[in-house]
Amino acid sequence: MSNSPLGSSAKLVKSYVDLANTLFIQNDIEGAIKNFEKALNVREGITEIQRAKLLFNVGVMHQKQGDRPQAVDYYQQALAADPTLALAQLELQRLDYADTIKLKGYEFTQDWFSRNLLIWREYLPEFVGRADLQVLEIGSWEGRSACWLLEQVLTHPTATITCIDTFQGSLENQSLNPEDLHALEARFDANMAKTGAAHQVKKLVGNSAEILRSLPLNHYDLIYVDGSHIACDVLTDTILSWGLLKLNGIMIFDDYDFGFKEYGTRQGIDAFLNNFAKKIEIVHQSHQVLIRKQMA
Numbered sequence: 001m002s003n004s005p006l007g008s009s010a011k012l013v014k015s016y017v018d019l020a021n022t023l024f025i026q027n028d029i030e031g032a033i034k035n036f037e038k039a040l041n042v043r044e045g046i047t048e049i050q051r052a053k054l055l056f057n058v059g060v061m062h063q064k065q066g067d068r069p070q071a072v073d074y075y076q077q078a079l080a081a082d083p084t085l086a087l088a089q090l091e092l093q094r095l096d097y098a099d100t101i102k103l104k105g106y107e108f109t110q111d112w113f114s115r116n117l118l119i120w121r122e123y124l125p126e127f128v129g130r131a132d133l134q135v136l137e138i139g140s141w142e143g144r145s146a147c148w149l150l151e152q153v154l155t156h157p158t159a160t161i162t163c164i165d166t167f168q169g170s171l172e173n174q175s176l177n178p179e180d181l182h183a184l185e186a187r188f189d190a191n192m193a194k195t196g197a198a199h200q201v202k203k204l205v206g207n208s209a210e211i212l213r214s215l216p217l218n219h220y221d222l223i224y225v226d227g228s229h230i231a232c233d234v235l236t237d238t239i240l241s242w243g244l245l246k247l248n249g250i251m252i253f254d255d256y257d258f259g260f261k262e263y264g265t266r267q268g269i270d271a272f273l274n275n276f277a278k279k280i281e282i283v284h285q286s287h288q289v290l291i292r293k294q295m296a
């Protein structure tokens, strides 16, 4: 097999791709592009699925170079080769999202949100434009996720979002620029003002474990748990939020695959998922977990 023309073509493709990846690691983007292109030119050596991934990689390289039109062109070619390639769909959505951020003049220092765009666009349409929609967010930081929700989901003027945050940052944020941390709440306020829908935002400053106990039961349609990532805190936030969530409401957990294993974010979420298994439907499970409350 390895001596067949197809086998040798596949080997050639692999050697170009390996070289491209090495050059990319060495920050030689031009060299990486050239070698991905060479791999693409070995037509009989690759499937359409592989071709899509290579086209996507070239798009990423152009994006790294700041050449947006070329990046978009390659992402679109990748999707033409494999319409299910989620990475290309996501990058196109992220580019559009970045345009909106610029246009609105939002001030963000971090982006922990845009990787979730595909998931939120897929699962949240049922809430879009709903009158009296009640959303609760635990952990808002400078308001990235809240801004998106206000623009894309809380589009009915009677919809409201309650944002809980200490505005002191989480444990894992303490190594960030102290000035950015110090101005966190001011940035949140400024960003909310820029949505033009600040009157739909109820800001509650303090520890979620205390504030959640003061909120109304069976009141929220959508709850986003993205505060502390320490297992016992996540579990506390979740248990306290459970009673606040309406029947058929959705709860979203962030960082199910959180890198800092010592915090145990996943264990906190799993403890809830395991013990409430009969009362919930798991709607989605990857970096984020989405559950629907099926039973009180």
Ligand SMILES: C[S@@+](CC[C@H](N)C(=O)[O-])C[C@H]1O[C@@H](n2cnc3c(N)ncnc32)[C@H](O)[C@@H]1O
Pocket (backbone or CB within 6 Å): 112, 113, 138, 139, 140, 141, 142, 143, 144, 145, 146, 164, 165, 166, 167, 168, 169, 170, 171, 206, 207, 208, 209, 226, 227, 228, 229, 233
């Ligand atoms: C990952 S950030 C939230 C990111 C935000 N949802 C976004 O998409 O940009 C986590 C936030 O939770 C807040 N936080 C951490 N522990 C908290 C606690 N116990 N109570 C309230 N807020 C907390 C931090 O101050 C931080 O702003």
